Amino acid sequence: MPIPRPDRQGDRVIAHVDMDCFYVQVEQRKQPELRGLPTAVVQYNEWKGGALIAVSYEARKFGVKRSMRGDEAKMVCPSIHLVQVPVARGKADLNSYRSAGSEVVSILSARGRCERASIDEVYLDLTDAAETMLSESPPEAIEDIDEEALKSHVLGITGADVDGLNNVRRWLCQSDAVHKDKLLACGTIIVAQLRDEVLRKTEFTCSAGIAHNKMLAKLASGMHKPAQQTIVPSSAVTNLLASLPKQLGGKLGSSLHDDLGVNTVGDLLQFSEEKLQERYGVNTGTWLWNIARGISGDEVEGRILPKSHGCGKTFPGPRALKTSACVEHWLNQLCEELNERVQSDSEQNKRVANTLTLHATAHKASDIQLHKKFPSKSCPLRYGRDKIQEDAKKLFDSGLREFLGSHTDGWRVTSLSVIASKILDIPSGSCSILKFFQGKSQSITSGGSLEDILDDDPSCSTERDDEHKVFSYEECSKDGGAPSQDGLINTVCAQKKSIKPKEKGKNSILKFFSSIDAPAKQAQNDTNLLHLNILMVRVPNCTDPQGYDDRRHYTHDGISLRRLDDLWTIRAEDIDPSVVDELPLEIQQEVQGWLRSSKRPHNCTRRSSLLNYFSLDKPT
DNA sequence: ACGGGTTACACT
DNA sequence: TAGTGTAAC
Structure with missing residues (x-):
């Protein structure tokens, strides 16, 4: 790991905030009568009372542990209240916890870079906020310091005190302290305020650690729970680690x-x-x-959204799935949830998942042991419930064949999961293709035909094939092409045999993709009229955050137009190989490369014309 | 028959 | 790369 900011190694202000038995708190907010009572959240309860996944501090006093089953918890703590995780589609539904986590993040992210480390934990880089506070209103100038800040635990502070708070007050206000410690003091106050705000706005308590790096902050956040915060001045590090x-x-x-x-x-x-x-x-x-030595250069990543979405379920022991019909059923349930989650992610956060991965664990009926692992398989993710289900099934089948090898007799599947990953932002220039055409004429909304509009478009060439009237745009410009605002669209080529000389200009499709920004909400029946024959290559610009210089890295990535609500792209795997022959020679080779590098989850038998991808069904 | 369901990341 | 393995909550 490279050390990112050598100048600011040991004097950053980093906080780790950890929600106290988070799932329990979420349930207690739903059922306030459970507040203050020994409570645990269990997942399912048919078998031994369900698995505990969160335990309230009241229940912990009785010796209830996270690793227990519900029945066991009842034994050691008969008064415990067991709340079940919501179930949807036959599986645990964690969405209420996820969104409760988001509530918290939106508060905590207000005063510095924020990294969502898990559903109930965040890291904050409060260095700048602390510096500002130190110069504008340092602790020593504050008359009534926040009580929550005074209740902090500052490691290494010595000397007893009557009320216990004065030591902290003195530490916070030390005018002769070194700069680092003053910064931490400011961090202490800021975090106290943030935690207080979280409590007021969400009713959740949390604990926090404040230190000069992530590792120490994390270590500290767990030292005094619940609802307390701990500070690690650098002078305390050696003792802390040694102890x-x-x-x-x-x-x-x-x-x-x-x-x-x-x-x-x-x-x-x-x-x-x-x-x-x-x-x-x-x-x-x-x-x-x-x-x-308590040194850690890890930066707080500015990331409050997850990098992937996964849905899984285990089928232990007798519940193991033994038929492909069963597998298909559960796969469908999982994919349905996954679809909902990627769909709402794309709508809310303007980003798309690009890879679908299937994971399973399985046993063969024959050799009881030495069970080979079920291979995980992945493919490009296509949006829409049915497509995700279809692809997941194909991935499973392909994994199963590999898993079984020759003997196909008996097998048991004990877990299944589907994951959507490689989530990328939708470039802000991208937008609804409908909007594009609407921009050219009002007649769409007033009943006019799209066809008429396309016929009028000078940059569009028209011809017919057996089934469709085909409107083609051409805009070939490698590298030199007008980049979109984000530099994401560098090359667009469109083609179907002969094409009119291209007319670059305001009506070009490239222009469309780089200029329009408002999503078209009113997707109408017009969509099935669109039969554009376009290949489009999305190439991130050179300064993209992932830091690739070589554009070739991206040529596998997003190819062409696939439709996703307000974004249209088609990807390599959706391109009918036969149309490639018709491309200009100089691009053919490149496109062939993309096609080779892009895997489909199924045998490439489907005769999928590029044209079809503009007349897909709408996403509900 | 496993704390289950998720996430993230390093390695190859 | 896609796929494996480890770890954490």
């Missing part, structure tokens, strides 16, 4: 134990960076060395 009795977890943890006899973070200190690198590689090695 951690915690075994290092995970595979890496046990490997450290086995190889070097390292059990705790403190044990790591004795090893040189080179030694650690030699065992665990340069990356992990330096990482370990730094972690042992």
Whole structure:
């Protein structure tokens, strides 16, 4: 990991905010009579009372643990209230928790860069806000400091005090403190305010850690729960890490134990960076060395939306799926939910998922052990419930064939999941194709035919094939082409045999894609009249955030026009290979490359003309 | 028969 | 790359 801002390594103000037993709080807000009572959230309850996924602090006092089943919790805490996770389509429905998480994020993201680390955790980079506060109204100038801030736990503060708050007050207001500590003091106040605002606006409590980097902030947020905050001045770091009795977890943890006899973070200190690198590689090695010293350069990523959406369900033991009809049924349920989620994501956040992945675990009836793993499979994601279901089924079938090999007799599937990933922003220049044509004439809305309008378009050439009247636009401009606002659309080529000399100008389709920004809500029946024969290549510009310089990286990516509500694109896998022959020679080779690199989930037997993709059914 | 369902990321 | 594995909540 490169260290991003060497100048600001140890004096950033980073907060980690962690919601207290979040699912429980969400349910308690729904049912306020449960507040203050021992409560747990369980998922399903047919088997041993369901699995606990969140436990209130009242219930924890009874010894209720997250790893228990509902029945077990009832044993140790007979008065516990068990609330079930909502179920939709036969599976757990976490949407209420997701949106509750979003409520919180929208409050927490107000004062600095915000990273949504999980459904109930965020990191904040409050450096700038703290600097501002320090110069404009430092803590020492504030008369009545927020009580929530005074209740903070500042690691390393010594000396007893009558009410316990004065020490904190003194620390916050130290005028002779080093700059770093003053910044942390400002961070303390800011976070206290934020947590207070979260409580007022959402009724949720949370805990927080405030430190100079993510790792320490995270460590601190868990130290005093619930509803408290902990500050880690850099002077406290050494003691903090040394005092951690915690075994290092995970595979890496046990490997450290086995190889070097390292059990705790403190044990790591004795090893040189080179030694650690030699065992665990340069990356992990330096990482370990730094972690042992409380150093972490990880930036708070400005990301409040998830990078992927997944839906899964397990089918343990006797519930395992044994027929493809069963698999198909559950796949359909999962895909239906996934479709809803990607659909609303695209509407709310103007972005699209590009990859569909299927995951499964399965066992063969024959050899009880040595079960080969079910391979995960992925393909381009096409929007629309039916398409997602269709593709997921194909992915499963292909995975199953590979899994089974020769003997196809018996199998059991014990888990299924579908994931939508590679989510990219919709370039702001993209917009409804209808809007484009509406821009040319009012007659669409007043009943006029699209066909008439297209006929009038000088940059459009017309011809007929067996079934359609085809309107073609041509705009071939590699690299030199007018870039859209975001630089995303660099090349558009359209084609069907002979084409009129292109007329660049205000009516070109390229212009359309780069200029129109308002989505056309009123998608009408007109859409099935559109039979444009267009190939379009979306190439992100060179300064794109992912940092690729080589444009070829993108040529696999979004090709052509696929329709998604207010965005139309067609992707390589949707292109009928036969039309490629008709492309200008200089582009043919390139397009062939894209086609090769783009996998379809099925045998390429379907005769899918490019034309068809402009007359798809509307998304409900 | 597994804490389940999700997410993210490093590695190859 | 697509696919695997690990880890965390």
